[in-house]
Amino acid sequence: MKQTNLSNRVEGAITDTLAVKYENINIIIFPDWLQSEESLILELEQVIKTVINHSDSNQITLLINTNGISEDDANLVLSIVAMNLLLTEDFDITVECEISLLGNLDELELRAIAPFLHGRIILQHENLEGLALFIIENVPAYKIENFHNIHLGQLVYDLSTRLFKEGKWIEAIAQYQKLLEIQSGDADIYYNLTYCYRQLNLLDEYFQTLQEGIKLYPQEGRLHFSLIIDLRRNGRIQEAILSAENAAKCLPDDYTFQILKYLTVPSIYENIEEINFYRQRYIQGLRNLIEQTSIKTTEDQHSALAGIGRLTNFYLSYQAQNDIDLQRQYGNLVHEIMATNYPQWVVPLSMPKLQPNQKIRIGYASHYLHSYSGTLWLTGWLRYCDRQNFEIYCYYTGNEPDPVTQQFQNYSDVFHHIPYNLSAACEQIIADKLHILVFPEIGMDAQTMQMAGLRLAPLQCVAWGHPVTTGLPTINYFLSSELMEPENAQEHYSEKLIRLPNIGVSYPKPYIPPVIKTRSDFGLENDAVIYLCCQAPFKYLPQYDFIFAEIARRLSEAKFVFLRGTLLEPRLKRAFAAVELNSEDYCVFLNIPERLDYLMINLLSDVYLDTFTWSGGNTTLEAIACNLPIITCPGEFMRGRHSDSFLKMLGVTDTIAENETEYIEIAVKLGLNPAWRDTIAERMSQNHDRLFDDKACVKGLEAFYKEVCSKYFTNQLHIL
Template identity: 80%
Template sequence: MHLLPSNLIIFPNWLQPEELLYLDLERVIKTIATHPDSNKIILFIDTTSIYEEDADLVVSSVLMNLLLLEDLDVTEEYEISLLGNADRIEWESIVSCIHARIILENENQELLTSFLVKNIPSYKVEDLSNIPLGQLVFNLSKKLFLEERWKEAITQYQKLLEMQSGDADIYWNLSHCYRHLNLLDEYFNTLQQGIKLYPTHERLHFSLIIDFRQNGRIQEAILSADHAAKCFPDDYTFQLLKYLTVPSIYDSQAEISFYRQRYTQGLQNLIQRTSLKTTEEQNSALAGIGRLTNFFLSYQAQNDIDLQRQYGNLVHEIMAVNYPQWCVPLSMSKLQPNNKIRIGYVSHYLHSYSGTLWLTGWLRHSNHESFQIYCYYTGNEPDPITKQFQEYSDAFHHIPDNLPAACEQIIVDKLHILVFPEIGMNPQTMQMAGLRLAPVQCVAWGHPVTTGLPTIDYFLSSELMEPKNAQEHYSEKLIRLPNIGVSYPKPYIPPVIKTRSDFQLPDDAVIYLCCQAPFKYLPQYDFIFAEIAHCVPQAKFLFLRGTLLQPRLKGAFAAIGLNSEDYCVFLSIPERLDYLMINLLSDVYLDTFTWSGGNTTLEAIACNLPIVTCPGEFMRGRHSDSFLKMLGVTDTIAENEAEYIEIAVKLGLDLAWRSTIAERMSQNHDRLFDDKACVVGLEAFYKQVCSKH
């Protein structure tokens, strides 16, 4: 079937009186024949309730009448196609290419109620003559885009670009269709084409820079950021990107040093060039830090306190000039004997999210006789975990994406202590943390790095996770809460209902689960996988998010004469049930060096999956170490890289030992999950700090 740029359809009621049927058809055909773009239109006429020969006679008669009575040449300008009894698959194919249904006086009501037909944009015949064809295609494109029908939307956006040059939003929408389909070359090419035509469209530039970095194309990201900064010299967002962009993953240890030095110099340049004298400059800087954080800096495995202090002071300065009323010191209101201490928790992520899931335990075990709990949810992805936060709170405020309103509410509630479960992952949270909204402000280890903010007083960490010299890593006063510092609810683990074959994994393999985000894997440790494989021929390293690591792993395996493709498996597991199945079907969990697993390790422990870990210099590299110590299963904690390899190999080859470790983990869950001692310690700190202030 040949489909022209604009495809219209009608659903006549063939059972209505003949004169009414003729009137309906004449109005439609006449309108199309006189449309300025009639030569670009194809009209489909549904004939499912009539013999096609009879329908053809009626349409031919209508065309002849218009030719004789209206002097309209309706035979060549556009195409009419009768649409007979198509099956559902054919209908789906046709409907996805129909830009509009023309509403008739009398229609086939039975067909109009079908799901497929209801999805077609509809227009009155009198409105059609005033609508350019490009608008019809655009409307359908937008509809398909919003419905996440990416392939069909791509077809329509491409038609739009063939019909006209389009506009910048078309290129942005088209690019994101490609992105959702993981067609990255097409995605980047479309963004670059859009930027060439519309160099002042900020969203195209922003998406290009962010996703170049996200996909390991750091040089292109930096060049694009430089270009954007020249196009938008007064836009602080692109100044941040120009000076502070670092890779999401690194090719070598030397590259880490290079980009850290680049960031250090870039931050100094940014601070020197930041002007906040005019309202425009203040607003631009506020918008910039509201779009970005310096999240990736902390994945270089170095002490970030100095750089974080510089960036934290910059953020605070920007927030202070925009919201001076919320940057003055607040005095602690005096507590009467029967008064409760008012504790607030604010986060963009009060839903099922790794950085805040543990917080439900603090709230669930809270002493409500002594404390009044306020929660402020600034994100907008509520789920069953959100309901838990609401249930455990005395007051719960959902204020999505509205920083002033959230701040106003916190001020109104006159908290004694405000706690940020994480700072550094969400830009709006970082902005709020740069203000003074409560007399005492704390951050917990949802993002386990010092904030550097002068407005954050305490860092709530873990006794088991912190090394002796830990205070040197924090601009905040470090508080070591008992045990792992959080009360993590034991995850529900379903029975094993899938097999390895469901994931195309061999039954005889020793599966080492490598489930961390790619930016946690530093290049100096790639050799460890190859060394394990050298000793465990049946090894399969299962990466769930690590496709960006493939070139590096290929080199590491080749260095000792192995082919990484024989050992490394890359899967995408979007469903939680499948993720848990993978944990249950794996043999060993390989923790990452320098930044260990948090949620992932706790869930692996709940699945009784043996864990190999090696504690790092900083708290962020000691999560798994602390979990295993609290669990009382420390046999698989290594002191160095060589011992890590040795333990991983032994777990792979010695099934009996592996089973013993798993059994001991299973018996000791109660030591780790739903810990109340840390909550007692937390609340003792709250009381102490209130009396102190």
């Protein structure tokens, strides 16, 4: 008989032991060792016979809890059981059954065992005290007489599913892999397995498993979708496009893959020539998509609706060009698809009459009414709302509620949480008879784009949570900022542009904790000049890579800290090599930290380097709250002028550059001159009140609301 006592081991040792042992199927029992010896022996004999008679007994380990009895006494009882079975059944359990004794385990050992239990056999007399010590609430329990009917694959599947739901990714992977060894598996197994790999950032295994799943299940759209989206996200654009083309062949009636086939563009670009190439590809692809889109049949209509409900054309606008024509084409396509599916919600709506003592009803609909950079500023609009004249309705269509969600609810007269239900959200908005509906962002969330393609209120607006024109014929106004927009800005928008005072939003001043960490906590040198580069990789265009290398060439102490992974590393290596420098001596890549660590890095850095063409928004405002000097160079479009407007409103404009050359000069000067850095930081600190919690923009916003509503009221009177 094979026996293992696992007591008195440290967690690392027990994990190593279990990793080998738990290649088997682990079934646990909790005998009541205090019952009569005769009854105990009979019960153990019955269990062991059941295990031996199972068709897959050679893969099963029977774990016997010995809580309440010594190991020697337990061994004595099992010896009697073994002898009885040998004499009566001709079962040699030393060969036919693998048994492990588990007793007197500490908390660490219990935790190490729990994720590997496939099931429990229920005994007539059980040790309830031993049962209580184990975390087995979700472990399937089987009666002795039923156990032989339980297929091995079902035991492994149940455990893998439990581990998956508990977020125990490593343990779940082991079980899913075992399941695939036992049986061919199904698409769910491959999907869940790839999800585990993704959570652990094991990208090679992730992509390989997706591709294996697609070969076996070519009609499984979610496997194709995950592969395409994540190949693009990880800079593997050619593979992403080939995968999209393959998906479109495998699933020709799924509109999702027609969109991806024609409109996939990179998340990052290797060089400026790539930008031009993929823009032309997108232009032609959009033309082809529109020409080939059929929404004549009900099936076509539903497929197109599902397709535009899974993704947006988010990455297009990071090419830093005027997208109004392309956005109009795509916006009209979205509107046409929505109109065929919901014809009752595209007809013009009359402005509800304002009865005496009634207020103008303003609705805000978003997937992101939680702690999210694209909507956090909206809390200020609601907080400082004129309650005598306006009634606020909020529609939260996402499902990640947090303390910021509670703020939105507190600041609303009516708050609806309707997650992931397009029709229900639209019905509620229609029922509330709003005067004006505002989308804080359009372009990041697909369902929001669908809703915005309908006519749910007489007037519909979008704000700059995603600072690009929507192109939708159903959006009347774009609520922007007088400080951000260039003179010719209307040329960039299909909507009528409204320039609200200052930066256009009332951003709450962030809480900044005291400095409780040091640079060494993040592997950064104390004598380095830290340039914080905290934007997402897709905001960094290749034509500006040389700027980092040029700063480093002039300032050997420079360290550039990137917080969003290593996608830019190959490009930066080339840029630094061009000036005979090694990028590894200057560039530090850290994973996106938790919020406290993120703020610590801001507080420990010397200079914030803003991105060209698409500047920081939330990140810049938080850096200002940390009094971190910011270098920016305003771009052609509003999306490249956020930081510029913040610094102008703050009254600290010394670090705004007019061009790339001046940007480099300011960066080097800040790096070489700590006294100037301190002066800039002090001036920023003194002027926070100019920027944060601005009420002037709210007054301007509400003046706009009153003006456009009054025009409708006046027009209705003329008609009457």
